[in-house]
Amino acid sequence: xxxxxxxxxxxxLIQSEERFRTLFAKSTDAVQLLDEAGHxxxxxxxxxxxxxxxxxxxxxxxxxxxxxxxDLPEFKRQYARLLKKEGVRIDVEYRVLHxxxxxxxxxxxxxxxxxxPVINALVGNFRNITKRxxxxxxxxESEARLRFMAExxxxxxxxxxxxxxxNYFNPQWSEYTGIPIGKIRxxxxxxxxxxxxxxxxIKTWNQSIATGDPFVYEHRFRAANGKYRWHLTRAxxxxxxxxxxxxxxxxxxxxxxxxxxxxxxxRLERQKAVLTEQRRQLVEINKAKDEFIxxxxxxxxxxxxxxxxxxxxxxxxxxxxxxxxxxRSMIEIAYESNERQLKxxxxxLKVAYVDAGKIRLEEEKYDMVRLLKDVVREHDSVxxxxxxxxxxxxxxxxxxxYIDVHLMRMVLENIIDNASKYSPEGKTIxxxxxxxxxxxxxxxxxxxxxxxxxxxxxxxxxxxxxxxPLSAIVGGTGLGLYWAKQVIxxxxxxxxVKSEVGKGSTFTIKIPLAQQxxxxxxx
Ligand code: ADP
Numbered sequence: 001x002x003x004x005x006x007x008x009x010x011x012x013l014i015q016s017e018e019r020f021r022t023l024f025a026k027s028t029d030a031v032q033l034l035d036e037a038g039h040x041x042x043x044x045x046x047x048x049x050x051x052x053x054x055x056x057x058x059x060x061x062x063x064x065x066x067x068x069x070x071d072l073p074e075f076k077r078q079y080a081r082l083l084k085k086e087g088v089r090i091d092v093e094y095r096v097l098h099x100x101x102x103x104x105x106x107x108x109x110x111x112x113x114x115x116x117p118v119i120n121a122l123v124g125n126f127r128n129i130t131k132r133x134x135x136x137x138x139x140x141e142s143e144a145r146l147r148f149m150a151e152x153x154x155x156x157x158x159x160x161x162x163x164x165x166x167n168y169f170n171p172q173w174s175e176y177t178g179i180p181i182g183k184i185r186x187x188x189x190x191x192x193x194x195x196x197x198x199x200x201x202i203k204t205w206n207q208s209i210a211t212g213d214p215f216v217y218e219h220r221f222r223a224a225n226g227k228y229r230w231h232l233t234r235a236x237x238x239x240x241x242x243x244x245x246x247x248x249x250x251x252x253x254x255x256x257x258x259x260x261x262x263x264x265x266x267r268l269e270r271q272k273a274v275l276t277e278q279r280r281q282l283v284e285i286n287k288a289k290d291e292f293i294x295x296x297x298x299x300x301x302x303x304x305x306x307x308x309x310x311x312x313x314x315x316x317x318x319x320x321x322x323x324x325x326x327x328r329s330m331i332e333i334a335y336e337s338n339e340r341q342l343k344x345x346x347x348x349l350k351v352a353y354v355d356a357g358k359i360r361l362e363e364e365k366y367d368m369v370r371l372l373k374d375v376v377r378e379h380d381s382v383x384x385x386x387x388x389x390x391x392x393x394x395x396x397x398x399x400x401x402y403i404d405v406h407l408m409r410m411v412l413e414n415i416i417d418n419a420s421k422y423s424p425e426g427k428t429i430x431x432x433x434x435x436x437x438x439x440x441x442x443x444x445x446x447x448x449x450x451x452x453x454x455x456x457x458x459x460x461x462x463x464x465x466x467x468x469p470l471s472a473i474v475g476g477t478g479l480g481l482y483w484a485k486q487v488i489x490x491x492x493x494x495x496x497v498k499s500e501v502g503k504g505s506t507f508t509i510k511i512p513l514a515q516q517x518x519x520x521x522x523x
Contacts, residue, residue, distance in 0.1 A: 021044075021045075024044030024045065024046055027044065027046045027049075028046065028049055028050070028127065028128070029046060029125050029126060029127045030043060030044055030046050030047035030049070030050040030051065030124075030127075031043075031044040031046070031123070031124070031125055031126075032044065032047070032058075032123075032124045033119070033121035033122065033123055033124070034063070034110070034121060034122040034123075034124055035121060035122070036083070036114055036122070037062070038062040038063065038064050038079070038122070039060055039061065039062055040058050040059055040060065040061055040062070040063070041059070041121060042055075042059075042121070043055035043058050043059060047126075049128075050104075050106070050126055050127070050128045051096065051098055051104070051126075051128075052098050052100055053099050063096065063108070063124070063126075064076065064079060066096045067094045067095065067096055068094060068095035068103060070095075071092075071094035071095050072094075074092065074094070075092050075094050078090040078091075078092045079092075082110055082112050082122065084112075085112065086112055086113065086114060086115035086116065087112060087113075088111070088112045089109065089110070089111045089112070090109070090110050091107070091108070091109050092108050093105060093106070093107050093108075093129065093133075094106060094108065104128055104130045105128070105129045105130045105132075105133040106126050106127065106128060106129065107126070107129045108124055108125070108126050108127075109124070109125045110122050110123065110124040110125075111123045111124075150168075150170040151170050151171055151172075153170070153172070153251075154172065155172065155252060155253050156169075156170065156172045156173050156176060156231070156251065156252040157169075157170040157172070157249070157251050158170070158173070158235075158250045158252075159247055159248060159249050159250070160235070160247065160248040160250065161248075162209075162237075162246055162247060162248075163209065164205060164206065164208075164209035164248065165186060166185075166186040166189065167186075167247075169181075169184045169188070173188070176221065176223055176224065177192050177221070177222065177223065177224055178224025179192075191222075192222040193219060193220070193221060193222075194219060194220035194221070194222070194228050196220075197220055201217055201219050204217050205217075208235065208237075208248075209248075212237050212245055214235065214236045214237075215233065215234065215235040215236075215248075215250065216233070216234050217232075218230060218232050218233075218255070218259075219231060219233065221252070229256035230254070230255050230256045230259040231252040231253060231254055231255060231256075232252070232253050232255045233250060233251070233252040233253075234250065234251055235248045235249065235250030235251075236248065236249055236250075286355070290352045290356050291352075291356075293349075293351070293352045294349065294352035294353070294356070296348075297345045297346075297348045297349040297352065298349070300341075300345050301342070301345045301346075301349070304338060304341050304342050304345060305342065307334075308335070308338050308339070308342060311331055311334055311335045311338060312335065314331055315328065315331055315332065315335060340475050343475075343477075344477050347477045347479040347480065347483070348477070348479070350410075350479070351462065351479050351482065351483050354483055354486040354487070355486075359486075359487070359490060361403075361404040361407070361491065362404050362405075362406070363402045363403060363404055364402065364403070364404075364405060365400055365401075365514060366400065366401060366402075366403050366405050366408075367398050367399060368399040368400070368401050368403070368408075368433055368440055368442060368511070369397065369398055369399055369433050371403075371405065371408060371409060371412065372396075372431055372433065372442065373396075375409060375412045375413050375416055376390050376431070379413070379416055379417065379420065382417075382420060383420050383429070386420055386425050387425040387426050388420055388426065388427050388428065388429060389429070390416075390428070390430075390431060391428050391429070391430050392430070392431050392432065393430050393431065393443075393445075394434075396431075396432075397433075399433045399435055399442075400440075400513070400514045401440050401513060401514055402491075402514060403491060403511065404487075404490075404491070407487045407490075408491070410487075411484040411487050411488065411509070412442075412444075414480040414481070414483075414484050415444050415481075415484065415509075416429065416444060417480075418480065418481075418507075419444055419445075419446035419448065419505070420446070421470065421474040421476075422446070422448040422449050422468060422470050422471075422474065422505075423446045423447055423448030423504070424448070424449075424470075427446065427447040427448060427504075428446075428447060429444065429446050430446075431443070431444055435513060436513075437513075438512060438513055439493075439511060439512055439513055440510070440511050440512075441508055441509070441510050442508065442509045442511070443506055443507065443508045444506070444507045444508075445504065445505070445506040445507075446504045446505055446506075447503070447504040448470075448504050448505060449468040449469050449470055449501070449502065450468075450500050450501040450502050450503050450505055451466060451468070451497065451499040451501065451505055452466075452499075452501050456497055456498075456499055459481055460481050460482055460484075460485040460495065461482060462478070462479060462482045463477070463478040463479065464478045464482070465477075465478035481495075488509055488511070491511055491512075492512050493509060493510050493511040493512065494509070494510045495507065495508070495510075496508050496510075
């Protein structure tokens with residue numbers, strides 16, 4: 001008679017088995033027992049949850065036969081390992097067909113208990129991990145997309161973990177630094193950072209890591225050629241749904257060209273400020289000088305004029321006693337010297353006035369040819385005294401212009417006087433007046449000592465006296481042409497010179513034809 005269990009014990013066993021059955025049935029994992037050949041000999045009800053089949057439908061099947069062809073080789077490899085000995089456990093992820101016809105991912109953990117006298121089977125736990133796999137795939141795709149983006153951007157990109165440890169550099173770093181991709185490590189930053197930027201950089205970075213504030217920093221990185229270039233680096237934290245920082249994404253942009261341009265600009269600004277200040281000082285000095293010249297000239301003029309008057313009176317016989325010839329010639333020399341002195345004072349005064357903007361044109365319609373003829377007539381004795389003559393290149397007709405006759409006369413006097421002064425005896429001064437559509441061009445040509453090319457450039461500047469064979473004999477201040485240029489420009493005209501040493505010079509004045517000029521200097 002078979003031994004029977006006491007009823008109580010029997011009930012307890014039944015209860016316990018029932019509990020496990022229910023537990024497996026409710027489980028989200030399928031628990032299965034397989035024989036040595038891999039056939040399912042037992043399946044928990046929960047296989048329905050995992051693959052949609054009833055346990056009876058899977059009995060006798062081999063999981064191996066239903067794996068996705070792509071996953072089969074690995075599954076088989078693992079399975080062979082599993083069979084080697086008691087206690088071996090394998091973990092495989094593979095795809096298998098669900099009852100509804102779709103592929104689902106399973107995570108199988110199978111343990112070899114073939115030698116276990118109680119179990120005597122392979123014990124498998126199968127879990128549907130399709131959702132997790134999908135998430136993993138989506139994540140991998142998104143990471144690949146991000147990596148592609150990072151690698152195709154011109155900027156240097158890096159990522160760091162929440163603690164600030166850099167864990168990715170895009171290939172642009174290698175390209176820039178010349179350090180091969182695999183060799184770029186977090187310490188690389190230290191190696192390529194300019195020593196002067198290092199300390200502050202680390203401080204700012206640590207501060208951002210500690211506070212979560214974006215990192216923004218300008219620093220120099222060493223390029224493959226050894227030269228440092230300025231970069232602007234920005235890094236922002238990426239946070240999870242709860243707001244915790246999970247990583248940092250940073251980019252470094254080469255701003256060296258901009259920096260250099262900024263520095264050039266700053267340098268220029270500084271130079272400009274210095275120049276402006278120097279100019280202001282110069283203008284002030286110039287003004288003070290002009291005022292001094294003007295004042296001094298006035299002071300000098302009055303006594304010099306007095307001397308001239310008295311010397312003239314003596315020469316004209318106003319003294320009560322006759323002047324012996326010897327004394328007369330001395331007085332004549334004194335008179336000439338005084339004349340020269342007055343000329344210098346007058347030149348200085350004229351320049352002081354023009355520089356101070358005190359010249360006001362009193363314009364009137366006037367015939368330039370007439371004015372020229374007047375000037376020539378007045379200088380006739382001096383010119384003839386030098387055995388020179390004046391000729392006209394063409395028969396002069398008329399050239400009407402709006403001019404300040406008094407000032408223009410002085411300009412012409414100066415040029416004609418120079419033409420005569422700086423020409424040897426017997427030479428000719430040739431005048432010409434020619435009208436173009438809008439201008440009247442007056443030219444005064446001499447056959448004198450001429451002026452070198454370099455000297456021509458400075459001719460119209462203040463105090464420009466040029467060394468020539470006659471300059472020691474003839475007096476002058478080097479102010480006449482400067483003053484003439486200012487006056488011509490007030491008339492909206494131009495003055496120019498063409499000259500050749502030893503052959504002579506031609507001065508030309510170009511004045512707008514009979515058009516009211518508006519140039520008015522302030523009083
Ligand atoms: P000044 O004749 O009083 O020295 P100007 O300003 O009129 O001053 O002339 C400046 C200088 O230009 C003169 O010293 C002279 O050396 C040169 N110059 C002017 N006109 C002539 C000329 N026609 N031929 C040669 N040199 C000239």
